[in-house]
Amino acid sequence: MPPKQTKAAPARRANADGGRRETMGGLAxxxxxxxxxxxxxxxxxxxxxxxxxxxxxxxxxxxxxxLEELGYVMRRGRQFLLRPKVxxxxxxxxxxxxxxxxxxxxxxxxARSTGDSAALCVLDGTDIVYVARASIxxxxxxxxHIGSRxxxxxxxxxxxxxxxxxxxxxxxxxxxxxxxxxxxxTVTDVAxxxxxxxxxxxxxxxxxxxxxxYGVVALAVPVHDxxxxxxxxxxxxxxxxxxxxxNLVRERLDMLQGVSRQIxxxxxxxxxxxxxxxxxxx
Numbered sequence: 001m002p003p004k005q006t007k008a009a010p011a012r013r014a015n016a017d018g019g020r021r022e023t024m025g026g027l028a029x030x031x032x033x034x035x036x037x038x039x040x041x042x043x044x045x046x047x048x049x050x051x052x053x054x055x056x057x058x059x060x061x062x063x064x065x066x067l068e069e070l071g072y073v074m075r076r077g078r079q080f081l082l083r084p085k086v087x088x089x090x091x092x093x094x095x096x097x098x099x100x101x102x103x104x105x106x107x108x109x110x111a112r113s114t115g116d117s118a119a120l121c122v123l124d125g126t127d128i129v130y131v132a133r134a135s136i137x138x139x140x141x142x143x144x145h146i147g148s149r150x151x152x153x154x155x156x157x158x159x160x161x162x163x164x165x166x167x168x169x170x171x172x173x174x175x176x177x178x179x180x181x182x183x184x185x186t187v188t189d190v191a192x193x194x195x196x197x198x199x200x201x202x203x204x205x206x207x208x209x210x211x212x213x214y215g216v217v218a219l220a221v222p223v224h225d226x227x228x229x230x231x232x233x234x235x236x237x238x239x240x241x242x243x244x245x246x247n248l249v250r251e252r253l254d255m256l257q258g259v260s261r262q263i264x265x266x267x268x269x270x271x272x273x274x275x276x277x278x279x280x281x282x
Contacts, residue, residue, distance in 0.1 A: 026063075029053070029055060029059060029063050030063050030066060030067060032053045032055075032063075033049055033053055033055075033060065033063045033064060033067060033073075034067070034072065034073075034082065034086060034089075036048075036049050036052040036053055037081075037082050042081060042082075043076070043079040043080070043081050044079065044080050044081075045078050045079055045080070046060060046061055046064065046078070046080070049063075049064060049080065064080055068080075070085075071083055071085045072085050072086050104132065104134070106259050106262055106263055106266075107119070107120065107132055107133065107134035107259075108134040109259075110134070110236060110255065110256070110259050111134040111135055111136045112136065113255065114136075114236050114238070114252060114255075115136050116135070116136060116236060116237060116238040116242075117133065117134070117135040117136070117144075117236070117237045117238070118133070118134050118135070118234070118235065118236050118237075118259075119132065119133040119134075119144065119157070119234070119235050119237070120132040120133070120223065120232050120233070120234055120263070121155075121157040121158075121161070121232060121233050121235070122161070122231065122232050122233075123152060123158070123161040123162070123165075123233075124149070125176075126151065126152055126153075126173060126176060126177040126178075127149040127150060127151060127152060127158075128149065128150055128151075128152050128155055128157050128158045128161060128233070129147065129148070129149050130144050130145065130146050130147060130148045130149075131146065131232070132146065133145065133146060150212060151177070151178075151180075151182070151212075152173075152177070153177060153179055153186075153187070153188070153193055154182050154186050154187075154208070154211045154212045155208060155211075155212050155218070155220075156206040156207055156208040156218040156219055156220035156233075156235050156237075157206075157218070157220040157233035157234075157235045158233075159196060159197055159200045159206040159208070159220070160200055160205070160206045160220045160221060160222045160230070160233040161222070161230060161232075161233050162197050162200075163197050163198075163200040163201040163206070163222070163230070164201075164222055164229065164230025164231075165230075170194075170197070174190055174194075179193065182211065182212055182213065183210055183211060183212075183213065183214055185209070185210045185211050186211045186212075187211065204221060204222070204257075205219060205220065205221045205249070205253055205256070205257075206219070206220050207219045207220075207245050207248060207249055208220075209240055209245050210240060215239050215240050215241065216237060216239070216240065217237065217238055217239070217240040217243065217245060217248060218235050218236065218237035218238070219235060219236050219237075219248050219249060219252055219253065219256060220233045220234060220235035220256075221233070221234055221235075221253070221256045221257050221260050222234075222260065223260050223263050223264055223267070224260075224264050225264070225267060226264075226267075231267070232263075232267075234256055234259060234260050234263065235256070236248070236252050236255075236256055
């Protein structure tokens with residue numbers, strides 16, 4: 001199956017009132033080139049980049065040459081690879097929000113108390129993005145780190161974040177999300193997933209087992225801002241051979257909710273968080 005294409009944003013975009021607003025098409029194309037690289041596609045040729053971004057080869061080449069000159073990309077023969085400088089782009093968000101520092105002690109205490117992993121994620125488009133994490137043990141090959149992205153529909157934190165979206169936001173999500181089965185247990189039917197999200201909204205938590213990857217079980221709760229909006233999700237994850245879903249909820253739900261309330265208080269100093277996450281307008 002060919003890799004999913006990462007299309008560059010159009011140079012100009014219509015406003016809701018029918019007008020136009022100026023955007024920098026070259027910047028959008030450069031970012032699309034960076035996003036074309038993934039764990040599975042760490043090394044790409046010029047033709048690979050052109051196909052993945054739906055750009056003419058000449059445009060993809062100019063983007064790659066510019067990124068190489070700026071130190072974001074390196075060349076090895078006919079292959080291009082990202083350089084560590086790309087990390088600065090993500091680090092700017094983490095540092096500007098100060099999230100990791102604010103939540104470090106809470107997550108480390110949660111990880112110590114459970115003997116497992118604890119993480120804080122935000123919603124970015126159709127994915128969740130890890131912005132803080134602490135771990136006592138390594139679960140398996142699917143080990144996350146700050147900046148890791150996973151599809152929201154298959155994760156406990158993603159379902160908590162989707163449950164916090166408005167009806168319009170959730171509608172946009174289902175219009176663009178690709179609900180592919182990651183395991184034989186992954187919920188991919190839209191109607192079923194909507195019911196799961198509705199239940200998450202009612203109960204205030206989500207628990208997922210073997211849907212993102214076999215062996216992974218996780219419980220998540222929302223983190224709110226000072227106005228009560230869901231701006232992040234907090235989870236505790238383990239291996240399904242170590243703990244059942246019922247025991248996970250019974251032993252850790254109150255603990256997670258308590259830590260969530262503490263983080264909400266701390267995030268009062270990060271007013272921009274609620275403005276910078278979620279599903280963007282179409």
